[in-house]
Amino acid sequence: xxxxxxxxxxxxxxxxxxxxxxxxxxxxxxxxxxxxxxxxxxxxxxxxxxxxxxxxxxxxxxxxxxxxxxxxxxxxxxxxxxxxxxxxxxxxxxxxxxxxxxxxxxxxxxxxxxxx
Numbered sequence: 204x205x206x207x208x209x210x211x212x213x214x215x216x217x218x219x220x221x222x223x224x225x226x227x228x229x230x231x232x233x234x235x236x237x238x239x240x241x242x243x244x245x246x247x248x249x250x251x252x253x254x255x256x257x258x259x260x261x262x263x264x265x266x267x268x269x270x271x272x273x274x275x276x277x278x279x280x281x282x283x284x285x286x287x288x289x290x291x292x293x294x295x296x297x298x299x300x301x302x303x304x305x306x307x308x309x310x311x312x313x314x315x316x317x318x319x
Contacts (some may be wrong), residue, residue, distance in 0.1 A: 208235070209241040227260070260291040 215222045225232070233247040266287040 207244055207246075209245060210243075211241055211249070214243050214248060217245070218252070262287055264292050265290055 209217060211222050211225050214220075215225055217226075229241055230245065232251050235242045235244075266283065269283050269287055269290075
């Protein structure tokens with residue numbers, strides 16, 4: 204009968220993940236703890252991995268959806284493309300977040316006092 208439980212070292216080889224990374228993720232991965240020994244069932248790990256799956260994003264489909272929802276009179280193609288790329292990358296910012304490269308008023312604001 205094959206051992207259905209995996210140690211950290213065996214799971215590391217199975218998933219191609221460093222043992223240190225697995226120790227950090229022990230709280231997220233379904234596991235059994237016997238004393239200091241941490242064991243994993245392969246079936247539980249496979250199921251957990253399916254939950255981590257990310258499907259590819261169809262950027263063209265997202266862009267078309269944004270175009271449909273945008274007022275055609277005020278359409279700015281650069282903004283539509285920018286929004287689509289940000290959504291695809293998951294970099295959509297909320298209103299309470301800012302971007303350091305968008306801050307204004309950070310330039311030199313010293314007046315020349317020696318103007319004749």
